[in-house]
Amino acid sequence: MAHPRLRLNRREALAALAAFTAARAAFAFGQDGAFHPRVLSSGKGLPEGPRSSGPTSWSWELIRRTSAPARLTVGSVSADSSQLLEEPFTVWFGGETVPPLSEPEVRGLRVYLNLGGVLFVDDSNPELGAFGRSVRSELTRVLPESPVVRLPDQHVLYKSYYLLDRPVGRVEGPPYLEAIHSGKMACVLLSSHDLLGALAQEKGGGFTLPVQPGGQEQREQAIRLAINLAMYVLCLDYKDDQVHAEELMRRRGRQRR
Amino acid sequence: MSTSWAITEDVDRWVVILAACLLLGALALLVYELRTHRQRSWVIFSTGILAAVAVALAVVRPVFVSSRGNLVGPRVVVLVDQSRRMRLPAAADASRIQRAAEAVQSIAQHFESARLNVFGFSEGPLEPISLGKQPIEIPTHGARSDLAQALRELGATPGERPRAVIVVGDGRMARPLEDLNEARLREAVAGLGVPVHSVAVMDAPPNDASIRSVRAAGVAVAHQALAVTVEVGCEGDLACGRIPVRVRELRDGVAAAELATGVAEIRDGVGTVELEITLDRAGGRVLEVSIEPPGGDLIPENDTRYLTFVVARDRIRLLHLAGRPTYDVRALRRWLKSDESVDVVAFFILRDSEGDDPGASQFELALIHFPVDELFTEHLRSFDAIILQDIDAIRYRLTKYLARLAGYVELGGGLIMVGGPSSFAGGNYAGTPLDSILPVEQPRRDKPSDSKAFVPRYTQAGLAAAVTRPIRDLLGLSLPEMAGSNFLGQARPGSIVLWEHPEISVSGQSMPVLALGEAGDGRTIALSVDSTHRLAFSPMAASVAGRAYGALWDGLLGWLMRDPRYEAARVEVVGECLEGEADTVLRVTRLPGMQGQVNLTLIPLTPDAKEPIVRQLPGDSAEPTEIHISGLVAGGYTAKVRIGEAPPSRHDFACERGGSAFADSRPDRARLEAISRVTGGISVDVPGISRLPLPEATRVSAERQVAPMLPPWVWTLTSALLLGVHWIARRNSGLP
Numbered sequence: 001m002a003h004p005r006l007r008l009n010r011r012e013a014l015a016a017l018a019a020f021t022a023a024r025a026a027f028a029f030g031q032d033g034a035f036h037p038r039v040l041s042s043g044k045g046l047p048e049g050p051r052s053s054g055p056t057s058w059s060w061e062l063i064r065r066t067s068a069p070a071r072l073t074v075g076s077v078s079a080d081s082s083q084l085l086e087e088p089f090t091v092w093f094g095g096e097t098v099p100p101l102s103e104p105e106v107r108g109l110r111v112y113l114n115l116g117g118v119l120f121v122d123d124s125n126p127e128l129g130a131f132g133r134s135v136r137s138e139l140t141r142v143l144p145e146s147p148v149v150r151l152p153d154q155h156v157l158y159k160s161y162y163l164l165d166r167p168v169g170r171v172e173g174p175p176y177l178e179a180i181h182s183g184k185m186a187c188v189l190l191s192s193h194d195l196l197g198a199l200a201q202e203k204g205g206g207f208t209l210p211v212q213p214g215g216q217e218q219r220e221q222a223i224r225l226a227i228n229l230a231m232y233v234l235c236l237d238y239k240d241d242q243v244h245a246e247e248l249m250r251r252r253g254r255q256r257r
Numbered sequence: 258m259s260t261s262w263a264i265t266e267d268v269d270r271w272v273v274i275l276a277a278c279l280l281l282g283a284l285a286l287l288v289y290e291l292r293t294h295r296q297r298s299w300v301i302f303s304t305g306i307l308a309a310v311a312v313a314l315a316v317v318r319p320v321f322v323s324s325r326g327n328l329v330g331p332r333v334v335v336l337v338d339q340s341r342r343m344r345l346p347a348a349a350d351a352s353r354i355q356r357a358a359e360a361v362q363s364i365a366q367h368f369e370s371a372r373l374n375v376f377g378f379s380e381g382p383l384e385p386i387s388l389g390k391q392p393i394e395i396p397t398h399g400a401r402s403d404l405a406q407a408l409r410e411l412g413a414t415p416g417e418r419p420r421a422v423i424v425v426g427d428g429r430m431a432r433p434l435e436d437l438n439e440a441r442l443r444e445a446v447a448g449l450g451v452p453v454h455s456v457a458v459m460d461a462p463p464n465d466a467s468i469r470s471v472r473a474a475g476v477a478v479a480h481q482a483l484a485v486t487v488e489v490g491c492e493g494d495l496a497c498g499r500i501p502v503r504v505r506e507l508r509d510g511v512a513a514a515e516l517a518t519g520v521a522e523i524r525d526g527v528g529t530v531e532l533e534i535t536l537d538r539a540g541g542r543v544l545e546v547s548i549e550p551p552g553g554d555l556i557p558e559n560d561t562r563y564l565t566f567v568v569a570r571d572r573i574r575l576l577h578l579a580g581r582p583t584y585d586v587r588a589l590r591r592w593l594k595s596d597e598s599v600d601v602v603a604f605f606i607l608r609d610s611e612g613d614d615p616g617a618s619q620f621e622l623a624l625i626h627f628p629v630d631e632l633f634t635e636h637l638r639s640f641d642a643i644i645l646q647d648i649d650a651i652r653y654r655l656t657k658y659l660a661r662l663a664g665y666v667e668l669g670g671g672l673i674m675v676g677g678p679s680s681f682a683g684g685n686y687a688g689t690p691l692d693s694i695l696p697v698e699q700p701r702r703d704k705p706s707d708s709k710a711f712v713p714r715y716t717q718a719g720l721a722a723a724v725t726r727p728i729r730d731l732l733g734l735s736l737p738e739m740a741g742s743n744f745l746g747q748a749r750p751g752s753i754v755l756w757e758h759p760e761i762s763v764s765g766q767s768m769p770v771l772a773l774g775e776a777g778d779g780r781t782i783a784l785s786v787d788s789t790h791r792l793a794f795s796p797m798a799a800s801v802a803g804r805a806y807g808a809l810w811d812g813l814l815g816w817l818m819r820d821p822r823y824e825a826a827r828v829e830v831v832g833e834c835l836e837g838e839a840d841t842v843l844r845v846t847r848l849p850g851m852q853g854q855v856n857l858t859l860i861p862l863t864p865d866a867k868e869p870i871v872r873q874l875p876g877d878s879a880e881p882t883e884i885h886i887s888g889l890v891a892g893g894y895t896a897k898v899r900i901g902e903a904p905p906s907r908h909d910f911a912c913e914r915g916g917s918a919f920a921d922s923r924p925d926r927a928r929l930e931a932i933s934r935v936t937g938g939i940s941v942d943v944p945g946i947s948r949l950p951l952p953e954a955t956r957v958s959a960e961r962q963v964a965p966m967l968p969p970w971v972w973t974l975t976s977a978l979l980l981g982v983h984w985i986a987r988r989n990s991g992l993p
Binding site for chain 1: 594605
């Protein structure tokens with residue numbers, strides 16, 4: 001399937017222009033609540049490399065495909081900074097073992113999550129798994145009472161915008177996401193699929209990393225997962241409302257046939 | 258002069274009882290001895306009796322009482338029913354109370370030699386009625402006639418008891434209850450132990466169709482069907498048969514809404530109809546229940562009842578519409594879903610069909626059609642409040658429903674418009690029917706919003722309002738920085754601005770940011786910013802564990818739904834509100850901390866309400882304030898009370914013409930006859946008053962003398978001698 005890229009309509013162009021030109025304190029009115037996949041910098045600082053464009057690409061796809069506003073200039077935030085509490089979504093990605101969080105970072109993340117923030121943990125090197133293991137270890141310090149559990153197939157995240165059967169990213173990975181819950185809400189989502197790897201794009205166009213085992217369909221499904229994640233952050237369990245239930249069940253049935 | 262004897266007054270009662278017991282004991286022993294000993298037993302028995310009696314007399318020492326007295330006329334009490342029902346006609350030319358006055362006049366003449374006391378009774382204490390004025394004037398008040406209480410009060414009054422009681426009325430009484438058996442009726446009215454005569458002021462029922470009662474099966478709950486049973490009476494020479502019944506809800510500024518209609522089939526003078534009504538708004542709601550009486554109905558006052566129904570709320574049913582998903586939408590949804598008392602139906606526009614390209618077929622998407630037609634036609638009334646958050650009226654086809662939405666609010670619904678690029682004028686709401694019900698004007702400007710960050714400022718009203726108290730308790734006067742605002746115009750008359758913009762002005766005043774308003778029966782809120790999510794998630798929010806967001810929205814939604822916690826004052830009607838009666842009294846109780854003068858505005862619940870009644874009471878007293886209003890006519894009213902600068906509180910209430918007192922116009926002669934029968938009295942009509950028997954005269958003592966029959970030493974000596982004789986007789990018989 002041909003993938004349209006950087007062909008802006010008027011609305012998108014305006015949104016992009018506003019996002020690029022505005023500083024934090026002077027967003028265009030209406031941009032304050034826009035989706036912003038800011039990156040958590042811990043230990044060694046902000047991860048560099050081919051995935052660094054992934055968050056911007058995520059915002060871009062969200063603007064292009066949905067009515068949700070998003071910020072194309074994606075920032076980073078440290079776990080011990082008060083800025084962590086400015087917005088309710090943060091992405092923590094990497095491919096190597098993360099060094100232990102400092103006490104202020106542990107406290108900062110705990111406050112952030114208890115306040116209702118969502119942390120998306122994306123393992124860039126799931127084949128190795130060192131990042132995922134070390135993050136899990138640190139999360140037990142942040143939320144010692146809350147275990148990591150497998151997200152059930154019928155979780156609202158798989159129907160928050162697209163109807164998805166399973167998560168995929170740059171790699172196919174396990175057929176599930178994992179999560180830590182705070183009440184009914186998943187406050188930490190853990191992916192072993194290198195989602196940002198599937199989203200990252202080069203400046204001149206084209207995706208930075210190939211998907212494995214491969215195929216445009218896998219890339220599309222990864223983008224759809226990213227859109228669903230963003231919609232889950234913005235709308236929470238909206239698609240679990242009763243008004244949607246009958247129609248979504250009917251469509252699921254048709255998909256399976 | 259008359260003479261009698263008595264026991265000396267210086268001996269206590271218990272001594273007399275003890276002496277009597279000893280005497281009986283001695284007699285019993287003597288009888289026993291008489292049976293077991295044959296020898297000279299009669300001598301022993303007789304001396305024993307004489308000795309025992311003499312001892313007893315020595316103890317009680319009898320005296321002679323001589324008295325002189327006069328005979329005076331017996332005390333007779335007349336109890337006249339003075340409830341408001343007695344204003345109803347007894348005949349074409351006289352009301353029942355006029356007939357009662359005539360009856361009292363006749364009784365006074367017939368019982369000329371008696372000492373007559375006349376009291377009026379209804380539902381309060383007995384009220385003395387003077388016989389001095391001619392003709393006799395008997396005031397009427399009270400909805401019920403409680404004869405049982407009147408007789409009890411008479412019995413509890415110190416002083417001389419009456420020799421007879423005469424009840425004057427039509428017999429239609431609240432107590433004693435209808436259909437009591439004789440024993441229970443006697444218990445209720447015969448406590449005085451004197452005959453209760455009765456005088457019926459009328460016999461035949463008037464030509465009248467009326468609403469006798471309106472009963473609801475259970476508690477009224479918003480949005481839930483409630484069965485209301487209307488009992489209709491029809492008596493006299495009217496063409497009773499089928500009488501139409503209608504129930505309407507009176508509303509502020511708009512026509513009454515018809516809730517149900519039915520027909521009462523009249524059999525044996527009475528018929529009932531069960532109607533199902535659904536009240537959508539919580540709080541006090543005023544219902545008008547009316548019948549179409551047949552021609553010749555003499556009493557039109559009881560053809561319509563105005564009743565205040567207090568409607569409870571099970572859960573708040575809320576419609577949340579958002580034009581696009583943002584962190585502000587997220588925060589509001591998260592809060593709404595966390596509140597168990599809120600039942601939220603949400604529709605968020607996740608995809609704009611004109612601009613967004615999801616790159617998938619409909620069946621791969623979890624998006625459903627936005628059911629705008631269904632929501633705003635079929636289901637609109639089922640919601641208690643609607644939140645419009647950043648949703649464009651034209652793009653999402655709301656425009657043609659805005660008039661309906663405005664009507665929904667005027668009929669009691671709530672509306673909150675939350676800021677965003679597609680809110681207010683930016684969402685094409687300026688100049689629409691919805692515009693006129695919002696608490697602020699919407700100026701048509703080239704630029705619908707301002708993107709400069711600012712911190713809103715509390716107004717004086719905002720500082721006084723109970724709505725903002727929870728958030729002020731948490732954050733003081735601090736508020737988070739807002740990322741721009743919609744441009745709003747000045748507040749509409751009667752609206753209250755709680756937050757204002759510190760830099761932008763409109764018409765010389767700071768631009769409203771958060772404003773509250775009333776529109777007809779409903780309430781509206783305008784919030785020009787889309788950054789209140791920072792009260793839920795920001796460093797400032799973290800300082801109070803994110804509770805500030807809930808504190809703000811609790812207040813806003815609570816005020817919208819008339820939650821008493823967020824009203825500045827509580828308003829209640831003291832007693833009844835009745836057309837043509839004394840002043841209606843409204844009691845205003847401030848919430849703690851509410852200061853300033855009380856401003857009351859009273860508006861009839863009619864679409865063409867004339868000038869409202871306005872009262873202003875200065876002062877800051879924490880004590881409840883009573884406001885007297887005169888001249889109210891039957892119907893529904895809304896009382897809006899404002900304390901100082903705080904937003905107004907509202908209380909709806911009904912005023913009746915006659916009310917429950919006029920509901921049943923039939924006389925009840927049989928009840929008067931039963932009361933007289935069980936107490937030994939007689940029941941007559943007004944011409945038959947001459948048949949009432951005059952009780953015996955009362956003797957009044959003027960002089961009383963007490964003299965001992967014998968000196969005490971004589972009693973003592975006699976008893977000693979007789980005891981000695983008895984002892985000798987026993988010794989001679991060989992007894993111990």
